[in-house]
Amino acid sequence: MNGRRFFSLISNLFWVLVVALIALDTASSKGSRVEPPPIAFGSGQAASGGHCSGR
């Protein structure tokens, strides 16, 4: 198997793995929450938190 085919295979496997992990995580995590309004602007609610800046 040459390099190009090998990395094409890796790329495809990556996508299978991503979808599988998201599905597994969604199915197994505690998923109950109050759904936030579709748009934060004008909602009157604070941002959920979880940002690179450390919030």
Added chain:
Amino acid sequence: MRFLMRLLLVAGGLGGIFAVTLAAGLRQGLLALLGIGFGAVLQGARFGFTTGWRDYIERRDPQGLWAQMLLLVLAAAFTLPLLASHPGELVGAVAPLTISLVLGAFLFGAAMQLADGCGSGTLYKAGGGAPISFAVLPTFAFGSFLGASHQPAWIALGGLPPVDLLRYGWPVALGITVVGCGLVSWLAARGAQRHRAAGGQTSNITGGTGWSRRWWIGALLLAALYTAHLVVAGQPWGIVYGIGLWGAKLVSAVGWNPAGDPFWGADPHALRLAEPVLFDVTSVTNFGLIYGALAASRWNGPADFRAPTAKRLIAGALAGLVMGYSARMAFGCNVGAFLGGIASASMHGWVWFALAFVGSMVGVRLRQRVSA
């Protein structure tokens, strides 16, 4: 055949947005859509933060830096009035001026040149199928998880409190941002002129053969998407938090207990870790970004790439680890700290830029040795 491929790509994107909306709500679906936009623009315009800096360091080509300054000014102009008028609902990326920021930004700048991509670059290149990203991404996730866990200890080393220029009103904050970006652009242009006068190779713009439009179009579109992201999510666009969360989830899956961890054991991070990953703002945008880059790279046919050497892959994997860790020391990457920080009028964004650029100068030299 090309039409069929495009149809499949659009259908895949819409299907993904629909699935995210079903699983996590309309806001997350909108964020997935914006993420696709980010990925398509980054890939389509080849808007690389890393490449823009390297072009200047190696060839004194200022176009990338200019486009990034344009992006910062536009993002600040669009969002600072919103942040000022809707405090609480909308929050900027504001962080303290700590020792960890200085060290982390320097390390990140060096590592991103070795990894051939920053946070957003690694994701969009992974979507585009660039082989080195598959070596960088796993170690990036682990490094980011670990760096986040150690972040409170790094912050405890000391520093100065956050400097949020928005407290002086958005016109002053925007004015300072415009002056700062103008100064960087002027310095970059002067450096390019000097380089040319000394007989160095000329870039497109300094040689007068025309501008590379992709940079400017990319800056305009990214500024629009950045603003939309803030309006929808209530917080600026980020990358590394989500990648670290993926690392934390994977490590938790193999038995690690986050309880008691100074970062992952405290809210809101503990909550993010317990919830489905699709509830996390940054993760959903990141997933969209990767898909958008995939779609843009396949839009005109199969992607073309060269297989990297084993040496490059190993260097990339190590750089990914350093990049992930240092990004958490420095409160983000080129997106969360540089773009988000400066566009939010937080001084930590400027400190991050200065130190990361110096780090990149070192990283470019290391990269040349690894590539030799």
